[in-house]
Amino acid sequence: MVFKALTEAFLRKPPPSFAENRAFFKGVDQGRPLEEYEFVVYDTELTGLNPKKDEIVSIGAVRIRKLQIMAGETFHVLLKPRRQLPKDSTLIHRITPQQIENAPSLEEVLPRFVEFCGRAFLVGHYVGLDTSFVNRAARRIFGAALHNPCLDTLRLAQAYKEMNWENYHDRFNMNVSYNLTDLGKEYGLPAFARHDAFEDAMQTAYLFLFLVKKMRGQGIVTLKELFNAGQNWRWIF
Amino acid sequence: MSPAANDVHAVAPEAVLSFLTRTLPFNELDPATLTNLARHCIIDFFPKGTLIFRQGLTEVNHFYLIQKGGVKIYLKDEEGSVTLKDFRGEGEYFGALPIIQETRANLNVETVEDTFCFLFAKEAFLALIHSSPKVTHYFLRSMSEKLVKTAYAELRQHRVNPRTESALYLFSAQIGETIRGKSLYTIAAGDTVQAAAQRMAEFNIGSLLVHDGREKIIGIITDKDLRTKIVAAGLSYQSPVAEIMASPVETIPSQAVCFDAMLKMMRLRIHHLAVEQQEKIVGVVTTHDIMLLQGTSPLYLFREIVAQRKIEGLYSLSGKVPQVVRSLIEEGAKANNITRMITILNDQILDRILTLLIAELGPPPLPFCWLLMGSEGRREQTFKTDQDNALIYADPEGEEQAKEAEAYFKTLADKAIEHLVACGYPRCPGEIMASNPKWRQPARLWQRRFDGWLSTPEPRDVLHSTIFFDFRGGYGERGLAQRLRQHLAEQARKKEIFLLHLAKDCLEARPPLSFFRNFIVEKDGEHKNLLDLKTKGLVPFVDFARLMSLKCGVRESNTLGRLQLLAEGDHISRELYSEAVDAYEFLMQLRLIHQMQLLEENRTPDNYINPADLSDLEKQTLKEAFEVVRRMQSLIKQEFRLGEA
Numbered sequence: 001m002v003f004k005a006l007t008e009a010f011l012r013k014p015p016p017s018f019a020e021n022r023a024f025f026k027g028v029d030q031g032r033p034l035e036e037y038e039f040v041v042y043d044t045e046l047t048g049l050n051p052k053k054d055e056i057v058s059i060g061a062v063r064i065r066k067l068q069i070m071a072g073e074t075f076h077v078l079l080k081p082r083r084q085l086p087k088d089s090t091l092i093h094r095i096t097p098q099q100i101e102n103a104p105s106l107e108e109v110l111p112r113f114v115e116f117c118g119r120a121f122l123v124g125h126y127v128g129l130d131t132s133f134v135n136r137a138a139r140r141i142f143g144a145a146l147h148n149p150c151l152d153t154l155r156l157a158q159a160y161k162e163m164n165w166e167n168y169h170d171r172f173n174m175n176v177s178y179n180l181t182d183l184g185k186e187y188g189l190p191a192f193a194r195h196d197a198f199e200d201a202m203q204t205a206y207l208f209l210f211l212v213k214k215m216r217g218q219g220i221v222t223l224k225e226l227f228n229a230g231q232n233w234r235w236i237f
Numbered sequence: 238m239s240p241a242a243n244d245v246h247a248v249a250p251e252a253v254l255s256f257l258t259r260t261l262p263f264n265e266l267d268p269a270t271l272t273n274l275a276r277h278c279i280i281d282f283f284p285k286g287t288l289i290f291r292q293g294l295t296e297v298n299h300f301y302l303i304q305k306g307g308v309k310i311y312l313k314d315e316e317g318s319v320t321l322k323d324f325r326g327e328g329e330y331f332g333a334l335p336i337i338q339e340t341r342a343n344l345n346v347e348t349v350e351d352t353f354c355f356l357f358a359k360e361a362f363l364a365l366i367h368s369s370p371k372v373t374h375y376f377l378r379s380m381s382e383k384l385v386k387t388a389y390a391e392l393r394q395h396r397v398n399p400r401t402e403s404a405l406y407l408f409s410a411q412i413g414e415t416i417r418g419k420s421l422y423t424i425a426a427g428d429t430v431q432a433a434a435q436r437m438a439e440f441n442i443g444s445l446l447v448h449d450g451r452e453k454i455i456g457i458i459t460d461k462d463l464r465t466k467i468v469a470a471g472l473s474y475q476s477p478v479a480e481i482m483a484s485p486v487e488t489i490p491s492q493a494v495c496f497d498a499m500l501k502m503m504r505l506r507i508h509h510l511a512v513e514q515q516e517k518i519v520g521v522v523t524t525h526d527i528m529l530l531q532g533t534s535p536l537y538l539f540r541e542i543v544a545q546r547k548i549e550g551l552y553s554l555s556g557k558v559p560q561v562v563r564s565l566i567e568e569g570a571k572a573n574n575i576t577r578m579i580t581i582l583n584d585q586i587l588d589r590i591l592t593l594l595i596a597e598l599g600p601p602p603l604p605f606c607w608l609l610m611g612s613e614g615r616r617e618q619t620f621k622t623d624q625d626n627a628l629i630y631a632d633p634e635g636e637e638q639a640k641e642a643e644a645y646f647k648t649l650a651d652k653a654i655e656h657l658v659a660c661g662y663p664r665c666p667g668e669i670m671a672s673n674p675k676w677r678q679p680a681r682l683w684q685r686r687f688d689g690w691l692s693t694p695e696p697r698d699v700l701h702s703t704i705f706f707d708f709r710g711g712y713g714e715r716g717l718a719q720r721l722r723q724h725l726a727e728q729a730r731k732k733e734i735f736l737l738h739l740a741k742d743c744l745e746a747r748p749p750l751s752f753f754r755n756f757i758v759e760k761d762g763e764h765k766n767l768l769d770l771k772t773k774g775l776v777p778f779v780d781f782a783r784l785m786s787l788k789c790g791v792r793e794s795n796t797l798g799r800l801q802l803l804a805e806g807d808h809i810s811r812e813l814y815s816e817a818v819d820a821y822e823f824l825m826q827l828r829l830i831h832q833m834q835l836l837e838e839n840r841t842p843d844n845y846i847n848p849a850d851l852s853d854l855e856k857q858t859l860k861e862a863f864e865v866v867r868r869m870q871s872l873i874k875q876e877f878r879l880g881e882a
Contacts, residue, residue: 068356
C-alpha cells in the first residue's frame with residue numbers, strides 16, 4: 001500500500017516531459033516544410049459533452065511522420081471512468097459497462113498517452129473539445145497541461161473549402177457539412193466505423209493527410225502557413 | 238475493436254488488416270504474418286496528378302498497394318512520346334518489379350485520382366516473397382505478364398525496324414477474329430456458384446456467361462466475383478449464380494477493333510466483355526486476349542500447358558519456352574528469375590505428361606515421386622538441357638506388390654521419357670533417367686544407395702554422384718523426396734571422408750585468372766581462346782554451395798537458396814555470401830544471353846563464350862567473379878584443412 005501511495009504521489013507530479021515540452025514548443029521553428037514535423041492524430045470518446053462532469057472513456061491515436069500514417073504506431077485504450085457510465089453515451093460509442101469493468105483508470109493511462117504524443121503536434125477533428133478534456137485531466141493528475149500545439153482538421157477543411165471557392169455565391173452554400181463522416185464521403189476517403197476513438201482517429205488522419213497534401217499543391221508548404229490557413233477562416237455571419 | 242484489445246496500446250490496424258485479407262495474394266497468408274505486415278504498414282496519400290515513380294530515377298524502397306484511387310503506368314522515350322502501359326486500381330499494386338530486380342523504377346507511375354496507398358518496406362516485401370511460396374508464385378506469374386508488356390515497349394523503342402504491324406494490330410484486328418475458335422462457356426442463372434466455379438476450373442477459364450435457362454445471355458460472372466462476393470463475403474457456395482453475376486453484361490460488337498475493347502475495359506475497369514454479333518452473344522474477349530496480341534507471354538504459355546488434355550499437344554508448347562524467355566532477357570530480368578521461370582514452365586510440362594499418363598495407365602499401385610536431378614533439381618535450368626531424373630516409390634509390402642510396382646513404374650517411366658524426348662528434352666547420355674531400373678527404386682533402396690555413396694566413397698563415385706545430391710521432388714508424393722533429403726542431411730554431415738573427397742573435387746576447378754593475361758595477348762591476334770563458362774565459372778559455385786550444404790545440414794537444392802541458408806546459419810560470412818550471389822548471378826546471366834544468341838542463330842546452345850565479345854565492364858566483372866571462386870576455395874581449404882597440395 002505504501003508503495004502504491006508513493007507511486008501515485010510520483011504520478012501526480014508533472015513528469016519532466018511537461019516542462020521540457022513547453023520549452024521545446026516555445027522554441028520550435030514553424031517555418032520548415034510540413035513533412036519534417038511529427039503529428040499525432042487523436043480522438044476521444046466521452047460520457048458526455050460537459051467538461052465539468054463528463055469523462056473520457058476511450059482514447060485512440062495514430063502517428064504521422066513525413067506526412068505518412070504509421071499504421072503500426074498507434075494508441076488505443078478503453079478507460080474506466082470514475083462515475084458510472086451513462087446509458088445515453090453507450091448508445092453513441094457502444095462501449096458497454098462490462099467492457100470497461102477491468103479497464104485502467106485515466107491516472108494509469110494518461111502518462112502513457114503523454115509519452116506517446118511526445119513532441120508531436122496534436123491533430124484532431126474539432127480538437128479543442130478533446131484537448132479540453134485531456135488537459136482538464138492532466139491538470140488534475142499532473143498539475144500541468146499538455147503544451148503540444150493542436151491543429152484542427154475541421155478548421156483546415158473550412159480553409160481548404162475557402163481556398164477552392166470558385167464563385168462569390170459559393171460562400172453562401174448552406175449545405176456544407178463539416179462532420180467527419182460527411183467530409184470523408186465528400187473527399188472520397190476510405191470509410192471507417194464511427195464513434196470508436198481509434199477508428200475516428202484513423203479517419204481524421206486520412207482527412208488530415210488529404211487536406212494537407214491538397215493544400216500543399218496550392219502553396220501551403222510550411223507549418224506556419226498551415227496554421228495561418230486554419231485561422232484565416234472568417235465567420236460569414 | 239475487441240474488448241481484449243483493451244490494454245494493448247499498439248493495436249493491429251484493423252483497416253489495413255481487413256483490406257489485406259480481401260486482397261490477393263495476401264489473403265493466402267496466415268494471421269500472424271498478416272498482422273505483422275499490417276503493423277509495419279505506412280499509409281500515404283497522393284493527390285491526383287502526383288508522379289510517384291519517375292522512370293529510371295526513383296529509388297524504390299516500398300511496395301505500394303492501392304487502397305483507394307488509381308494510377309496510370311507509362312513509359313516515356315527520349316523524344317518525350319508516351320506509351321501508356323497500364324491502369325491500376327484498388328487492390329492492385331506497383332513497385333514489386335523494381336524491388337525484385339533491384340533496379341530503379343522502370344516506369345512512370347502517376348495518380349489519375351486522389352489515391353491512398355499502403356506502403357510496405359522493401360525488406361518486408363522481399364521477406365514475404367521468400368517465405369511464402371503462394372505469394373512468390375503469384376508475383377512471379379503476374380510479374381512475367383507485366384515484364385513482357387514492358388519488353389515489348391522497349392523493343393518497339395530501340396529496334397531499328399520496329400514491328401509496326403503488331404503495334405498497329407490493335408487498331409486493325411477485329412474482336413471477332415481474335416476470339417475465333419474460343420468456345421462460348423455459359424451457365425444457367427439458377428445454377429449454384431459452386432457449379433460455376435467447377436465449370437471454370439474444368440475449362441481453365443476466368444469467366445462464364447450467364448443465360449436465363451433459354452437462349453438469352455443475361456449476365457456474366459468472373460473469378461473475381463467468386464473471390465469478392467462469395468469467398469470474401471462468406472456467402473454460401475450454394476447461392477444461385479444470379480445473385481452475384483454482373484448484369485446486364487457489358488458488350489462490344491464483334492466488328493469493333495481490339496483497341497476499342499481495350500479502351501472500354503480500361504474505362505469500366507473490367508477484364509471481360511461479351512462479344513455481340515447481330516444481337517447475339519458469340520463469345521467473351523478478355524484483357525488477356527488483347528495482351529496476347531502484343532507478344533508472347535509466359536503466363537499464356539503457362540495456361541496453355543496446364544490446359545492441355547493430350548500429351549501430344551505439349552510437344553510443340555515446350556518449344557515456345559525460349560521465345561518467352563527471350564523477351565524477359567531483353568527486359569533485363571535477372572538470370573535467377575528467368576531460370577526459376579523456366580523451371581516452373583518445365584515443371585508444368587512434366588506435371589501434365591505424368592498426370593495424363595496416370596490417367597491413361599490407371600492409378601499407381603504405390604505412392605511415388607518423380608525426382609529431378611542436376612540443374613533441374615537445383616531449379617537452374619537454362620534452355621533445353623539433358624534429362625536428369627529418377628523415380629522413388631514407397632516401399633512395397635511383399636513380393637507381389639513389389640512386382641506390380643516394378644511393372645507399373647517401368648511402363649510409366651519409359652513412356653514419360655519418350656514424351657519428354659518428343660517435347661525436346663534430350664536423353665541423358667549417362668542414362669540417369671527414371672527409365673533406367675538403377676534409378677527407379679523403392680525408398681529403402683534409395684536410402685541404401687545414398688548411404689553407400691556416403692560411407693564407402695570412391696573418388697570416381699563421388700564425382701558421379703554429385704548430381705544426385707541436388708535432387709528435388711518434381712511430381713507426385715513429395716514427402717518421399719523430402720524424407721530422403723532429410724535422411725541425407727542428417728547423414729552427410731557426419732561422413733567426413735566423403736566430404737573430404739567432395740572438397741578435394743571442389744578444388745580441382747582452377748579459376749582461369751591467367752586466362753586474362755592470355756587474353757591481353759589475344760588482342761594482337763596470337764590466340765583464339767574460348768572460355769567454358771560452365772565448368773570454369775558456374776560449377777565451382779554449385780559445388781561449393783553443395784559441399785557446404787551437405788556439411789552443414791542445409792536441405793535446399795537451389796544454389797542461391799543454399800548460399801542464403803548458409804549465410805543465415807553463419808556458416809559462411811555475409812560478405813562472401815553477397816559476393817558469391819552477385820558473381821553467380823552474373824555468370825548465369827552471361828550464359829543465358831549467350832545461349833539465347835545461339836538459339837536465335839539456329840545453333841545448339843553451349844557454354845563457350847569468346848571474351849572478345851564482352852565489354853570492358855563485363856570482363857572486369859568476370860574477373861571479379863573468378864576472384865570469388867578463389868575465395869570460396871580458400872574457405873574450403875581452411876574448413877577441411879587441405880593445404881596447397
